[in-house]
Amino acid sequence: MPWRETQNPYIIWLSEILLQQTRVDQGMPYFYKFIDNYPDVSKLAKAEEREVLRLWEGLGYYSRARNLHATAKLIVEKYSGIFPQSYNELLKLKGVGPYTAAAIASFSYNEPVAVVDGNVYRVLSRFFGIKDDIASPSGVKKFRELANALIPIKDPSTYNQAIMEFGALHCVPVKPKCENCPVSAQCYAFGANEQSSLPVKNKKIIKKNRHFNYLAFVWKDKILMKERKGKDIWQGLYEFYNNESSEILDPGNLLEKLPSSELTIVKSSEVMKHILTHQILFCKGHIINVNSKSAFNAIKGALDLNEFSINQINDLPKPVLIQRFLKQCEF
DNA sequence: AAACCGGGGGT
DNA sequence: ACCCCAGGTTT
Numbered sequence: 154m155p156w157r158e159t160q161n162p163y164i165i166w167l168s169e170i171l172l173q174q175t176r177v178d179q180g181m182p183y184f185y186k187f188i189d190n191y192p193d194v195s196k197l198a199k200a201e202e203r204e205v206l207r208l209w210e211g212l213g214y215y216s217r218a219r220n221l222h223a224t225a226k227l228i229v230e231k232y233s234g235i236f237p238q239s240y241n242e243l244l245k246l247k248g249v250g251p252y253t254a255a256a257i258a259s260f261s262y263n264e265p266v267a268v269v270d271g272n273v274y275r276v277l278s279r280f281f282g283i284k285d286d287i288a289s290p291s292g293v294k295k296f297r298e299l300a301n302a303l304i305p306i307k308d309p310s311t312y313n314q315a316i317m318e319f320g321a322l323h324c325v326p327v328k329p330k331c332e333n334c335p336v337s338a339q340c341y342a343f344g345a346n347e348q349s350s351l352p353v354k355n356k357k358i359i360k361k362n363r364h365f366n367y368l369a370f371v372w373k374d375k376i377l378m379k380e381r382k383g384k385d386i387w388q389g390l391y392e393f394y395n396n397e398s399s400e401i402l403d404p405g406n407l408l409e410k411l412p413s414s415e416l417t418i419v420k421s422s423e424v425m426k427h428i429l430t431h432q433i434l435f436c437k438g439h440i441i442n443v444n445s446k447s448a449f450n451a452i453k454g455a456l457d458l459n460e461f462s463i464n465q466i467n468d469l470p471k472p473v474l475i476q477r478f479l480k481q482c483e484f
Numbered sequence: 485a486a487a488c489c490g491g492g493g494g495t
Numbered sequence: 496a497c498c499c500c501a502g503g504t505t506t
Binding site: 176179213214216217289327328356386388427432 | 485487488489490492493494495
Binding site: 154168169170172173174175176177179180214216217220247248249250251252253256268270271272273313314317318320321326327354384 | 498499500501502503504505
């Protein structure tokens, strides 16, 4: 992996943010895109947030991209372009938590502080038979203290890489390769045959159903979109007019309060089911041709939308759901 | 402490 | 349907 062949904190930081809750295979192409577009922290700091989100498009957890950009600007403006060099200082950066601070501090600066990611929880809980809930604050503390007691002063970087890789490739969540494990003789889970019940994670996620009804208003080569704001999903990304309701609505109902004589439904998507970690979105969208400029402007004003040329929306950051909608409508 | 924040892949 | 992913922030 390219970020292993350097101690450049910018490269390490970027790769670690990209890989938070993300498989290496999924994050890899994004890593190359970011390195190509922003080879150093000052280039990233100079970018527009919208451009950064556009590159992040499809990866999810978009606050990572917003924090990445904000931190790049902070590094340039307040730190003279030099990353802080200790775990405690790194921890102050937006989007950098205990795992990422430990990764940067150990990989870039050889600070002996342990990374504790999903792999490390799994390896330590199985090997030592620790049954504390890894989602509870007390469990997190216990694992972090244990990991920091184990880390060697001599080469903390290699140790951190090694325990994560051991978890990622060998001590895997399902069917760990115990028959071919160098430490199975000392492993609690192997001896007790409890591999499948460790680590303990009690948190259960409740998924909420939501229903999005999208209307994409088009007039000539213009189209109306809106940036999502507030505390909801997809902050900073663009979507069409979204009438959220308790169920999928007919286009007739959706157009009720609009000048229907001026509107033509050109195309409708199927009902799409879009599954997020804690929400299930049901979504149906419609492409609406608007027959006059005045009606187009009236809708834009009434629904508080922004006007873009159709070519332009390629460059707007959009949720995958919007991309699916556009693809279904062959737009 | 609990909720929230995406999307993809494996079983 | 459920779990996991080289987690972090907000409430």
